Amino acid sequence: MIVLASGSPRRRELLGALYPLVVRPVEIDETPRPAEDPVVYARRMAEEKGQACPVLDRVVVAADTVVHRGGAIYGKPTDAEDAVRMLLELSDKEHTVTTGTYVRFDGHHQVDATSTRVRFRRLTEVEVRGYVATGEPMDKAGGYGIQGLGGALVKEIEGSHSNVIGLPLAEVIAALVRCGAGAPFEHL
Numbered sequence: 170m171i172v173l174a175s176g177s178p179r180r181r182e183l184l185g186a187l188y189p190l191v192v193r194p195v196e197i198d199e200t201p202r203p204a205e206d207p208v209v210y211a212r213r214m215a216e217e218k219g220q221a222c223p224v225l226d227r228v229v230v231a232a233d234t235v236v237h238r239g240g241a242i243y244g245k246p247t248d249a250e251d252a253v254r255m256l257l258e259l260s261d262k263e264h265t266v267t268t269g270t271y272v273r274f275d276g277h278h279q280v281d282a283t284s285t286r287v288r289f290r291r292l293t294e295v296e297v298r299g300y301v302a303t304g305e306p307m308d309k310a311g312g313y314g315i316q317g318l319g320g321a322l323v324k325e326i327e328g329s330h331s332n333v334i335g336l337p338l339a340e341v342i343a344a345l346v347r348c349g350a351g352a353p354f355e356h357l
Contacts, residue, residue, distance in 0.1 A: 171350060174222035174231040174271075179316065179335040184230065187342070187353035195221040195231075207237035208282050211269030216280045219271030228350045231271040234335045236311025238264040243311040252301045252312040253294070256322070259311065260292040266311070266333045270341055274348035281344065283337035285328030287315070292322060 173184055176194035184190055197217050201210050214233035222229045236243040238259065246252035267284040305319060306312040313319030315326075315333045331338040342353055 170227055171345070172222060172224045172227045172229045174218050174229055177232075177335055179314075180232060183331055183334065183336045183338060184341070187338075188345070188350065189356050191227075193222055193224060197221050199233075201242055207235050207240065207242050207265070208267050208269075208284065210242065211235040211267045212280050212282045213269070215269030215271040215282075216278075219273055219278065219280075222273075227274075228345065228348060229271070229273040230341060230345070232268055232336055232341075234266060234268045234310050234332075236264055236266050238262065245310055246307055246312045249301050249307075252306040253297050255312040256289075256292060256297045256300070256306070257294060259289050260297070261289060263288045264311070268332050268335065268337050270337065270344065272341065272344040272348055274350065277348065279344050279348070281340060283329055283332045283340050285326055285330075285332045285337075287326050287333060288324045289322050290324040 171188045171190050173190055173192050174195050181192055195218050211233050215231050219229055219231035243255050264287055265284050266287055267282055269282045272279045303318055305314055305317050313322055315323055329337045
């Protein structure tokens with residue numbers, strides 16, 4: 170049984186399809202440090218979430234996904250206008266989605282980060298406002314979900330698709346196998 174130290178329904182769905190899972194979200198301060206590099210921030214958040222999980226006798230997985238461009242972090246929108254602003258800033262541009270991951274088992278842990286490049290097509294304000302009105306962007310870093318309606322905004326990606334959803338599966342599975350959790354589907 171793997172403990173997922175995250176309340177993300179997307180992470181639960183991705184990892185839960187492969188391993189028996191129990192979800193134990195943790196609350197931490199997610200404020201970036203002044204001038205903190207987005208990749209360093211994603212790794213730090215994943216590690217702090219994993220370390221905050223009190224379960225000691227199980228494999229623990231924690232993650233944090235960050236959308237960034239030019240050193241600026243695009244977090245979850247604070248409101249609809251913030252989502253519109255973010256999406257228009259990312260229109261017709263490339264940005265990076267980085268997920269920091271933390272895997273702990275038997276006193277050992279591994280912290281990693283996986284980055285995927287994403288390019289939006291040119292977006293109009295009308296379509297951005299229409300997308301934001303669906304409500305989908307409001308709980309997602311960068312204000313979009315590639316696995317949902319937000320996939321229509323994306324022109325191309327380079328790297329892990331599951332990373333953009335919120336959990337780089339190939340990398341997390343490799344870490345889980347190394348720590349002795351077994352291969353995916355083995356315990357289902």
